Amino acid sequence: MHHSDYCIAGAGIIGLSLALELHRRGATVTVLERNAPLAEASYAAGGMLASHDPENPAALQPLADLSLSLYPAYLAAIESLSQLHVPFQTYLTLQSHPTSTPADTKSLLPQLNPGSHTFVRLKERSIDPRQLGQALLAAVLSTSIALHPHTPVQSIRSVGDAIEIQTTTSTFSASHFIDCTGAWAAASSNLPSGTVVPRKGQMLAVALPSSLPLDLVIRTPEIYIIPRTQGPNAGHVVIGATVEDKGFDKTVHPIDIAMLQSSAAELLPQLADATILETWAGLRPATSDLLPLLGALPHRPRHLLAAGHYRNGILLAPATAHLMAQLLTNETPAIDVAAFAPARIAGLLST
Numbered sequence: 001m002h003h004s005d006y007c008i009a010g011a012g013i014i015g016l017s018l019a020l021e022l023h024r025r026g027a028t029v030t031v032l033e034r035n036a037p038l039a040e041a042s043y044a045a046g047g048m049l050a051s052h053d054p055e056n057p058a059a060l061q062p063l064a065d066l067s068l069s070l071y072p073a074y075l076a077a078i079e080s081l082s083q084l085h086v087p088f089q090t091y092l093t094l095q096s097h098p099t100s101t102p103a104d105t106k107s108l109l110p111q112l113n114p115g116s117h118t119f120v121r122l123k124e125r126s127i128d129p130r131q132l133g134q135a136l137l138a139a140v141l142s143t144s145i146a147l148h149p150h151t152p153v154q155s156i157r158s159v160g161d162a163i164e165i166q167t168t169t170s171t172f173s174a175s176h177f178i179d180c181t182g183a184w185a186a187a188s189s190n191l192p193s194g195t196v197v198p199r200k201g202q203m204l205a206v207a208l209p210s211s212l213p214l215d216l217v218i219r220t221p222e223i224y225i226i227p228r229t230q231g232p233n234a235g236h237v238v239i240g241a242t243v244e245d246k247g248f249d250k251t252v253h254p255i256d257i258a259m260l261q262s263s264a265a266e267l268l269p270q271l272a273d274a275t276i277l278e279t280w281a282g283l284r285p286a287t288s289d290l291l292p293l294l295g296a297l298p299h300r301p302r303h304l305l306a307a308g309h310y311r312n313g314i315l316l317a318p319a320t321a322h323l324m325a326q327l328l329t330n331e332t333p334a335i336d337v338a339a340f341a342p343a344r345i346a347g348l349l350s351t
């Protein structure tokens with residue numbers, strides 16, 4: 001049976017970022033992925049590092065701030081291993097916010113039709129999650145991390161000082177098991193079904209019209225518009241997203257895509273006839289308080305969760321990897337993690 005220090009389930013941005021951080025600290029790491037790596041929420045995301053989105057729960061702020069502070073070093077580590085550059089795509093967001101001093105949108109973006117919105121200027125960055133994912137995967141593959149695609153975790157049990165992980169094909173052993181399976185974490189860790197639920201988001205990408213030079217993000221409670229300014233998707237504008245409770249269904253409905261495009265066109269009329277390049281849907285991993293689950297399960301110190309990052313997993317990946325590695329190596333965490341401890345969820349106390 002193959003034994004490693006850490007066995008991670010799920011090769012999304014959270015699982016792969018944690019694997020890299022644990023490997024950097026000298027540990028042996030195995031990653032088990034049900035399908036192909038980075039094909040779920042981490043591929044579907046818009047890529048806003050939206051640390052000051054007014055819709056974020058207040059308790060998320062310290063984690064978001066830590067993650068932003070770690071982002072440059074996180075990218076540098078990935079770039080140095082992968083030899084692939086991952087630039088920030090934008091540096092400014094116009095956020096609809098009724099109570100604040102309005103930004104001078106006329107000079108920033110004369111094409112914007114604010115309608116009833118008042119916009120504030122946020123110094124916020126965005127990244128292309130697909131470009132990041134490609135570099136992250138290349139970085140992982142350049143190391144001795146054992147990544148097993150098409151290897152779904154079926155069950156986990158404690159055996160003495162180790163955890164045994166049963167997959168469809170073989171059994172793995174590790175000192176600690178970390179569940180990073182996003183929207184699937186309740187099933188993978190055999191937790192009560194509502195612990196993490198999938199929340200569907202449909203999106204589209206259109207070609208940026210030449211009459212619309214766009215290098216900032218626009219966000220209202222209903223819609224966001226994210227231009228890709230560099231890399232393989234430069235010239236694309238990502239428009240999102242629906243927020244739906246439809247279980248694990250990822251069907252894309254043309255009527256919802258048309259609604260998203262027309263909402264975007266109310267703000268930027270040039271987008272009304274923009275050519276649609278791609279449509280897709282992804283599943284955000286949501287907990288009942290919309291905060292991630294970071295740490296060990298109650299009564300199971302060797303079975304940890306790093307899941308439930310909802311709308312902010314791209315933003316939160318560096319801090320999640322950092323804090324989880326600190327918890328796993330008994331270091332004092334960089335911030336207080338009590339608000340993210342799995343034990344806060346009443347249903348988990350009896351698991």
Ligand SMILES: Cc1cc2nc3c(=O)[nH]c(=O)nc-3n(C[C@H](O)[C@H](O)[C@H](O)COP(=O)(O)OP(=O)(O)OC[C@H]3O[C@@H](n4cnc5c(N)ncnc54)[C@H](O)[C@@H]3O)c2cc1C
Nearest residue numbers: 010012014034042046047048153182201282312313314315
């Ligand atoms: C439409 C949309 C827009 C978003 N926009 C943003 C944004 O702008 N900014 C931002 O920060 N975040 C955004 N997010 C949220 C972000 O995408 C997620 O929070 C993040 O990707 C979660 O990463 P993850 O690794 O936990 O999950 P995932 O990327 O879903 O990875 C989980 C992995 O676990 C695997 N798995 C499942 N079950 C098993 C099993 N039994 N055994 C082994 N593997 C298993 C899955 O196949 C999958 O590969 C968005 C999400 C969506 C859907």
